[in-house]
Amino acid sequence: MNYQDLADLIFPDAKPIQYYEEKYPERNLPEGAIVTRYAPSPTGRMHIGGLYQALIAIAVSKKTNGVFFLRIEDTDQKREVENGITEIVSSLQEFGMGPDEGQISETEEIGNYGPYKQSVRKDIYQAYAKYLIEQGKAYPCFCSPEELEEMRQKQEAAKIRPGYYGVWAKYRNLSVEDAIQKIKNGEQYIIRFRSPGNEERKIKHKDIIKGNVDFPENDQDIVIIKADGLPTYHFAHAVDDHLMRTTHVIRGDEWLSSVPLHLQLFQEMGFKTPKYAHISPIMKNDNGNKRKLSKRKDPEASVCYYSEEGIPPEAVKEYLLNIANSTFENWRRANPDKEIDEFDFQLNKMSVSGALFDMVKLLDVSKIVISRYSAEEIYEKSFAWAQKYDPELCEMLKDKEYALKVFGIERGNAKPRKDIAKFRDVKENIIYLYDDKYFAQTHTYEYDKIQDKEEIKKILQMYLEKYFHETDDKQTWFENIKNLAEELGYAKDVKAYKQEPEKWPGHVGDISTVLRVALTARRNTPDMYEIMQIFGKERIEKRFQKAIEVLEK
RNA sequence: GGCCCCUUGGUCAAGCGGUUAAGACAUCGCCCUUUCACGGCGGAGACAUGGGUUCGAUUCCCGUAGGGGUCACCA
Numbered sequence: 001m002n003y004q005d006l007a008d009l010i011f012p013d014a015k016p017i018q019y020y021e022e023k024y025p026e027r028n029l030p031e032g033a034i035v036t037r038y039a040p041s042p043t044g045r046m047h048i049g050g051l052y053q054a055l056i057a058i059a060v061s062k063k064t065n066g067v068f069f070l071r072i073e074d075t076d077q078k079r080e081v082e083n084g085i086t087e088i089v090s091s092l093q094e095f096g097m098g099p100d101e102g103q104i105s106e107t108e109e110i111g112n113y114g115p116y117k118q119s120v121r122k123d124i125y126q127a128y129a130k131y132l133i134e135q136g137k138a139y140p141c142f143c144s145p146e147e148l149e150e151m152r153q154k155q156e157a158a159k160i161r162p163g164y165y166g167v168w169a170k171y172r173n174l175s176v177e178d179a180i181q182k183i184k185n186g187e188q189y190i191i192r193f194r195s196p197g198n199e200e201r202k203i204k205h206k207d208i209i210k211g212n213v214d215f216p217e218n219d220q221d222i223v224i225i226k227a228d229g230l231p232t233y234h235f236a237h238a239v240d241d242h243l244m245r246t247t248h249v250i251r252g253d254e255w256l257s258s259v260p261l262h263l264q265l266f267q268e269m270g271f272k273t274p275k276y277a278h279i280s281p282i283m284k285n286d287n288g289n290k291r292k293l294s295k296r297k298d299p300e301a302s303v304c305y306y307s308e309e310g311i312p313p314e315a316v317k318e319y320l321l322n323i324a325n326s327t328f329e330n331w332r333r334a335n336p337d338k339e340i341d342e343f344d345f346q347l348n349k350m351s352v353s354g355a356l357f358d359m360v361k362l363l364d365v366s367k368i369v370i371s372r373y374s375a376e377e378i379y380e381k382s383f384a385w386a387q388k389y390d391p392e393l394c395e396m397l398k399d400k401e402y403a404l405k406v407f408g409i410e411r412g413n414a415k416p417r418k419d420i421a422k423f424r425d426v427k428e429n430i431i432y433l434y435d436d437k438y439f440a441q442t443h444t445y446e447y448d449k450i451q452d453k454e455e456i457k458k459i460l461q462m463y464l465e466k467y468f469h470e471t472d473d474k475q476t477w478f479e480n481i482k483n484l485a486e487e488l489g490y491a492k493d494v495k496a497y498k499q500e501p502e503k504w505p506g507h508v509g510d511i512s513t514v515l516r517v518a519l520t521a522r523r524n525t526p527d528m529y530e531i532m533q534i535f536g537k538e539r540i541e542k543r544f545q546k547a548i549e550v551l552e553k
Numbered sequence: 554g555g556c557c558c559c560u561u562g563g564u565c566a567a568g569c570g571g572u573u574a575a576g577a578c579a580u581c582g583c584c585c586u587u588u589c590a591c592g593g594c595g596g597a598g599a600c601a602u603g604g605g606u607u608c609g610a611u612u613c614c615c616g617u618a619g620g621g622g623u624c625a626c627c628a
């Protein structure tokens with residue numbers, strides 16, 4: 001009896017690997033095209049780190065006219081979660097990051113290199129496992145989990161390197177006959193890789209991001225097929241990325257130390273090795289300690305946080321790209337209107353260590369992104385956000401014509417306002433411009449310099465009677481406020497006042513402040529002329545009246 | 554603990570043997586301005602540490618400290 005008999009006994013129905021090799025031929029792509037992927041496990045809400053990885057993968061594949069595909073790594077049924085794939089697919093979609101090929105819903109996929117869901121590729125993995133067994137490069141192991149655990153404890157107690165290797169690899173040298181006998185006896189087993197490695201030897205590896213790294217060779221006989229017949233990550237990675245013709249494996253750097261194993265697997269199976277790029281995780285400062293952004297502890301770790309807050313997807317992408325390649329920022333400044341895809345992303349320029357997540361910076365990016373929107377765009381996006389997350393704002397925005405006027409204040413010009421960082425800010429930002437909300441609230445009118453009740457009343461009344469005309473242009477409008485100031489004995493010109501402040505009780509700015517506060521109950525607002533234009537005389541009058549009522553209380 | 558990786562201002566980061574050590578965010582001041590925002594100008598603020606190598610180290614080598622990753626029939 002020989003390896004072939006053993007292989008046939010274990011996987012009687014597996015196809016020869018030639019079948020798959022032919023079914024999934026080399027891709028016909030231009031020179032230098034990068035084929036890469038995002039390969040998450042459907043285990044819950046999508047993590048920002050995953051989005052980051054996918055974004056980078058897309059950037060490099062787009063740049064080289066390559067392929068970006070989505071593969072679902074669901075070989076661990078225990079950790080799987082309902083609608084896990086939908087979560088991934090819809091998150092990517094929301095960010096405009098749909099794959100060129102791969103899984104596109106729980107059950108559907110596109111592309112010729114599928115299936116793209118590992119759980120339905122069982123036959124393929126088994127064919128390759130069989131191939132390995134035939135050559136004596138893999139073998140059945142009959143250790144129970146308890147036995148393995150016991151072994152590990154022994155190793156730890158003896159302070160030697162834990163694992164299934166060398167003399168500890170109990171079934172590595174079991175004869176084919178004995179193995180066959182055990183299997184026929186119905187003993188449980190899994191399939192292990194017979195590692196040709198030697199821990200004493202070093203391998204050199206060049207990672208695109210991390211640079212040169214030296215590791216000891218792998219000598220662990222790792223499990224390749226689990227008791228449930230599904231492959232482990234390592235084996236699936238080798239088989240899939242070979243068959244899907246991946247040229248660049250872009251993944252989190254928690255995999256870096258598995259590289260010796262992966263390289264060995266590729267070599268032993270006769271596969272061409274892909275290039276690796278290991279991305280540092282996005283970190284968070286936790287009481288002086290750096291740690292990975294955690295979905296449990298940090299809301300901002302979940303991709304859904306951004307849509308809930310109303311931070312535009314493109315802002316998140318720009319921020320992430322910024323962490324990835326700091327030259328992005330300069331490029332963006334120079335090319336404000338270009339698509340992100342046009343940025344020449346450099347994998348090898350990525351930081352070797354993990355960046356701390358900076359919400360303040362993200363919000364700054366977001367402010368810039370939102371400031372570039374037209375009134376129409378910010379209306380549409382705010383409305384869409386409000387429909388999901390804020391019924392009150394949604395109600396306010398139903399009057400589109402009015403909302404467009406509101407959003408149009410100081411927008412669409414060369415120096416647009418940058419006062420909205422996320423759609424959640426919108427309501428607070430505009431609510432005082434809505435009469436029903438405004439009059440329903442009780443306000444404290446915090447006037448600044450001019451506090452005298454009678455003086456304030458006089459200013460408001462006189463302004464409406466003599467100095468406000470709906471048809472005035474901005475210059476005339478402000479000239480009128482100056483005239484009002486003068487009539488009341490205030491300085492018309494702020495500079496003149498500042499030079500000789502003792503000559504006047506105040507200046508035109510103080511008058512403006514009274515008008516502004518009485519009009520909006522706020523000291524800080526965007527351009528008051530535009531606000532008054534939107535309101536018209538009648539509404540201004542109503543608001544002044546309310547201000548006066550409050551004064552008289 | 555073994556193995557591997559990392560360490561430039563508060564944060565993200567250029568630089569890769571000779572630089573007044575870029576830039577962005579944040580911060581502070583001034584200017585612009587009827588307020589705020591925007592914008593403009595300016596300030597403060599960094600090469601973890603100790604040894605080498607070198608005419609010269611932030612840049613190269615070694616050690617130390619600190620941080621991160623990894624050691625599953627999880628990915």
